[in-house]
Amino acid sequence: MTKRTVLLIEDEEAISEPLAAALGREGFAMLVAGTAAEGMELFRDRGPDLVLLDVMLPDGDGRDVLRQIRETSRTPVVMLTARGEEVDRVLGLELGADDYVTKPFSAAELAARLRAVLRRAGDEPSDAGAKPVLEAGGISMNLETHTITKDGEPLELTVKEFELLRVLLERAGKLVRRRELVHEVWDPAWFGSTKTLDVHVSALRKKLGDDPASPRYIHTVRGVGFRFDPGDEPER
Numbered sequence: 001m002t003k004r005t006v007l008l009i010e011d012e013e014a015i016s017e018p019l020a021a022a023l024g025r026e027g028f029a030m031l032v033a034g035t036a037a038e039g040m041e042l043f044r045d046r047g048p049d050l051v052l053l054d055v056m057l058p059d060g061d062g063r064d065v066l067r068q069i070r071e072t073s074r075t076p077v078v079m080l081t082a083r084g085e086e087v088d089r090v091l092g093l094e095l096g097a098d099d100y101v102t103k104p105f106s107a108a109e110l111a112a113r114l115r116a117v118l119r120r121a122g123d124e125p126s127d128a129g130a131k132p133v134l135e136a137g138g139i140s141m142n143l144e145t146h147t148i149t150k151d152g153e154p155l156e157l158t159v160k161e162f163e164l165l166r167v168l169l170e171r172a173g174k175l176v177r178r179r180e181l182v183h184e185v186w187d188p189a190w191f192g193s194t195k196t197l198d199v200h201v202s203a204l205r206k207k208l209g210d211d212p213a214s215p216r217y218i219h220t221v222r223g224v225g226f227r228f229d230p231g232d233e234p235e236r
């Protein structure tokens, strides 16, 4: 299989260098540009398979770069953003972005998203043996379409909430340790605070309609981790 070429347009070297290295290890051929102008030049010259585009660039707004790309090309574009998610989601997707990722994110998560975008765009083969739908306790998560339902009703989750629930669902009924969750959902090298984990678990519980005092789904094992309960009975 030939390597897919990803053009990363990101000015912060503290992000672009480790990210390019990590995506390189994930099997992508990387091109890196630090400005919008350099990014457009590389885009025209090299014709990458996918563009990973930061919103805040020193010489312009990533969304203007996206507009320029869309004038001539359907090449998949994934936006990188540190801004408020809803705003960028609406703006980016209206302008023709294929997906967006909010910083901080792990390289593994991003690589999975890039593969999904490339698959949707056409010719990337599916991950062998990957299970596209996870189901437990009335929750159904489709990893291919990145959608989720609870008792048949669609749920709107942020990227991190989705990833957190994915890890818990994959190991439904079993204890998942805090450091494992942090490691899988956030790259610990980039993002070490486990307080963030609690904030996300709490937000996820809210969206699931879970009462933390008597949860149906996400049970706390104090100081150790969390367990997703696939059964229908609330814990007593």
Ligand code: CA
Binding pocket: 010, 011, 012, 054, 055, 056, 057, 058
């Ligand atoms: Ca930036």
